Amino acid sequence: MSPPGFALAMALARVLLGSAAVWLVVRLLRRRLLRLERPPEGAAGPGADGAITPLLLHSLASLGYLAMVVWGWRSLVRDWALLRFDPGPDRLVEGAALLVATVLVVRLLNRSLLLLLERSLQRLGREEQTSTLRALAPMIRALFWGLGTLVFLQQQGVPLGAVYASLAGAGIGVGLALRGPLSHFINYLTIVIDKPFQIGDLIGFSDVLGPVERVGIRSSSIRSLSGERIVIGNEELLQKTIRNFGDLPRRRVAQTLRLSDRMAAEKAASIAGLVEEVIRAHPPAAFDRCHFLRFADGALEFQYVFFVPDSSVVVYLDLQQAINLGILQAFQSQGIEFAAAAPEPAAARISPAPG
Template identity: 35%
Template sequence: MDAVFLNNTVLTWLTALGVALGTMLALHLVKKVLVHRLGILAERTETRLDDVAVAALKATKRTVILVMGLYAGSTILALPPAADLFTTRAAIVTGLIQAAIWGNTALRAWLTDYYGTVDPARATSAAAVGFIARMVLWAVILLMILDNLGVNITTLVASLGIGGIAVALAVQNILGDLFASLSIVLDKPFVVGDFVIVDKFLGTVEYVGLKTTRLRSLGGEQLVFSNADLLKSRLQNMTRMSRRRVVFGFGVPYGTPTATLRAIPPLLTELVKAREQTTFDRAHFSGVGPAAYNFEVVYWVESPDYLVFMDIQQEIWLQLLDRLAELDVPLAFPTQTLHVHDARDLAAGGKDAAAAEKGPAPLPPLPA
């Protein structure tokens, strides 16, 4: 046991071997216990963070456990400075790579759960988000590894920064659309299948890509919007409407008796309340128009479906026409009164007015 081999006794070597094996066994057991415990916890909770943690822990590599065990054992030995530096750097590099693997696995599990894999458009967006996040993660890990190996990364970071600025200026429009796509994916102002109105255009969202979003209009043609331009526009998402507010009005002609005018608002209230999926708001004699007495009705349709709204509105109009016919009250139509004067009367009137302004005519002279 007292024999010396490579500046360490046999007992030291055996101790280092025992520490290495013990460390590897301990790390393996910790991995198993954590995965088991978190797996049980993940089944009891609705949050997905614990599932992501389980997926990341399962990605722990045996090679990493082996390297960490050997490094723990090497700390017992009296190694030359070069060998000691090598083992330390090897352990740090291995740990950084394992951290990158954990992050990559966790990111992939989160994206798979958050965006799903059924919808091609969402899968494309998820792939874009994952690619950018993994690129940033591995770039940071690579810089940390190079710094640990003694490489001066200051010049490299500066070069990457200058190159990044140049590339960003060259493709700023593409990058603007790309980040706008990420904003759409994360903020979700709309998803595939939603019916939206963008300025004067309207249609169903058909595809959300890295640069463009495409709608299928009511006329059948495809509308293509730049993602950046789409986020700058005022957008109405009709699919997320929970109820629809309806305002409509009509007029009855002048000469309708006051008693009949008073009977019309209760009549409108009755017609609206008789319909299913409606919530009555108000019905009023709203004012006197150029050619009619005007009435206004407001109610809510408790459904975002446009066809449901149109069916209800149609039935209300038809019953309203029947009830007004019973009251012998027609709907008013636009009328205009035209007053016509004889031009000769106007000319005569103008002469009389001029004569009145000049005063009475002078008397004729008396005879001599």
């Protein structure tokens, strides 16, 4: 058994020497990791790993210093008889050390996880979703702090059966109370993550057609082409078949021409060439084909197809108008006439019943 003064000196020596060893190891790790993560010439700089490494090393150093303090305290308890007879101080120090370690680990998990998720979204080009992640950050932190608190209490021998039962009951009650808001939030996440459309896209569903102005947690706003603002719940919107014209890398346009059936065969054979010449004169429209489809009632029907490499409706309409005018001028110069409108089928007459 050592004298109290000698035991205290040995405990302090262990703490100081151990802390010096931790400092040296962390310093060597920092140099090694920073050398490995040094970006090549011309690179923009360190990414998420370069930001997480100092955080990880700082937490590792803090846990190492804390472990050295616990090691010195245990050596003091072992060498000092008074502390062995009274377990109160030992329990207090052990509990405080566990509390500090829990706080350090939870802080490391919170910061590193959120940083990794944010940098991952940035690398994937989903900058608009980082605002959603920042909005969810308090909930994520609260979840980790709650788990850390339960782990600490369990390690301290606190009976948690009643706590778990209370949490289960509270969870059921909160779930029932938040069923509607939770459903709205899940639908919002579906739109944000799955991205069936984005703000500015021209979409169509049912009899609505217009650009998306806002995507909220509960509803979305669409500005119809006639000018009115249409607000629809996200749940109802996701249940519909949505036509997204904004996500249209190339628009296919197919049109039918009804020409006079009194036209000579030589002129009918020249229609495809005339239409192709007009379409190729209006870039960026890309000609695909033009064919004589069929003999209709009082008309010869031709179909032509071209592509517009742009999702803008205005660009498409401008090209369609220019092509229509060009075809009209070409046909007038060649003396090609359009057929009259197709007659509407007459309504069937029902004769009165005899008698």
